[in-house]
Amino acid sequence: MSTVIQETYQPLTEETAILLAKERNLFSENSTLSCTEIGDGNLNLVFHIKDQDGKGIIIKQALPYAKVVGESWPLTLKRATIEAEALKLFKKHAPDFVPDVYYTNEVLAITIMEDLSHLTISRKGLIDGNEYPLLASHLGTYLANTTFFTSEFGVDKGQKKELVGKFINPELCKITEDLIFSDPYFDAETNDFEPQLTSTVEKLWKDTELKLQVALLRKSFLTEAEALLHGDLHTGSLFVSKEETKVIDPEFAYFGPVGFDIGQVIANLLFQAIAFEEKSDSIYSQVRTFWNVYQNQFSILWEHDNLEPFARIDGFLSSTLQKYFQDAVGFAGCELIRRTIGLAHVADLDGLPDEKERIAAKEKSLALGRELILKRNEFTSIEELVTFLQTKKYE
Template identity: 65%
Template sequence: MSLLKQTTYQSFTETTAKELALALNLFSDNPELSCKEIGDGNLNLVFHIVDEKNGKGVIIKQALPYAKVVGESWPLTLKRAKIEADALKIFGSIAPNYVPEVYYTNDVLAVTVMEDLSHLLIARKGFIKGETYPLLSQHLGEYLARTLFFTSDYGLSPSVKKEQVQQFINPELCKITEDLIFTDPFYDAETNEFEAGLRAAVEDLWKDGELKFHVNVLKKSFLTEAEVLLHGDLHTGSIFADNSATKVIDPEFAFYGPAGFDIGQVFANLLFQVIVNEQNQALFIKHLETVWNVFEDQFTHLWNTENKENLAQSSAFLHYNLAKFFEDALGFAGCELIRRTIGLAHVADLDSIVEEQTRLAAKRKSLELGGILIKQRKEIKDLGAFIGTVKGVL
């Protein structure tokens, strides 16, 4: 039976991935296809297929019914593949310059076939290698402004917004976020992983009742505020880039939530480079500033020109929303800094530091800054205060 007519799920191999590419007629006549499984994440298979005759390539991504990091004892819904594909299509229609093109999707096989981005590099890997990606922060500011505005109540009609909220109900993957970002790092959970040299700082964090109160407030926002369609996992490992292009991938955690969450994820993952990259510290601080400044400018323009809610077309209400987004982003960034330091899923920005004391010092700064951003997010009123807070920890 042709894979295009398959009625039951089967996990792909390099052979079946090539079969699908051929069945979709994505290449020239009689292509010479090579295929390599390149996935390095925990939830999916990713195949890079290239026609050796002309170098044209595609990516085939398939969701697995379990988490690779744990195995079949951690089952996962295959519905996330449809959520990811639908999110890519919506984000691609809103911000086409910053999202890979989708060629084909199959809900039964949990497969998405999309544009080959192998000429670009995962931004986190590039940063660690010394790349600085001068346009990345401008592109991310524009991506955030467009996706967060055009999926909100102010960029959509009420009926379409509510239909999309329903379409992107994503309980299984949201539960992963709820646990790994907002719960487990703040008590002695089995999923936590950290070095012995951090034990004292971590135990102080676990004892901090004020911190845990504020994390609960942020978690409540994540659970209850369906403001916009979020990417849901917008770290530098979900961004391909070079010096002129930026592409956002992997929105399988997409759902309707608070706008500040995606912004905060971007903030935090740039902050890791601010913390560890002394040579380019000023440059990454500039990246932080540019993300917010471009986002604020672009969102303001869209608010004033594309707003579908007549009563909302006031500068006071716009500034209220922007202030809320900024405050939320700081808090969510703080949670991301902490969970990536002591939780289940770390970042190479920190873990790849070879010298132990240097690595531990960077991780302590990440924990300290995370706690400050969570607890003082209401007092940090603007970008200048944010940058000043960051510099105070460095």
């Protein structure tokens, strides 16, 4: 049998992916294996390998370029190592919500991990009308644990500095900096929107008040290494069922402001409320549950596991959570805008079959995104945010 492990990078094929699984002894010796490449993202190959009994594994391999553009947009393969290390660290702190990692190889830029094919990508499931009653509470618990135990509150300050260095991720952070915090606010080539939105988008480009606040949020993203973030925590990065939630794809992981991941979750739930108004009350309830579980779990960890000498000072916890929350509201607004007119859209909006409804939903997304960015520091509680959403003052 020819070996797959080698000294130079080569993209796997379905055939060599099977050879690799056999080399790693991940199946019994006499297994009959089948393999399908299932990646539908822009940055990676993803192979699903199964034996005759249905036992499976996933092999994810980073590509040295972005598929959405091609080889003219080169990307570092180091992101595969960052993703694997992030999965391991998140697994340590939130074991119920992260898949097992079986093997990594830095040369091939691969991670072999638990097969989650019995679950559904949450964005697809939500668009199809399914309900996941535990999703919000699972995400609140996951993020509370991972952000607390990678912050200075939950890890030795020297160890945290070492982790910050380990997760320096400049190329993928640059993608976020450009596609979320810069390009949508200028007439950039990467932007992508329907002609019917041109008037609204041009007003946005001239909105200096909005652009100032986006600049401040961008500065926070660039400079505040509060905790290890997933960095791309949208509903397409979650495998779910009614009982389970698994967080995948942390290749954008880096140390940044805690509110960024929280805001990504909120925004990607809100796309459902915008696209399917009949579901809005249910979605707002999930947003409320998500934040309440987050702050309750974070508060418990603060009380029992805090390494910070000032932890017992009145007001420190509440001011920390308030900052996270208000940052999250602003970052959610940025996500709503960029997914509507930037390079990477969401199927929640793009999949609406009726053109008039689709354009109306995108107008709402832009209006809501703007309001969340501008008003983020006015919200002092989740109830105030939910009330604002329910009254649709942004229309």
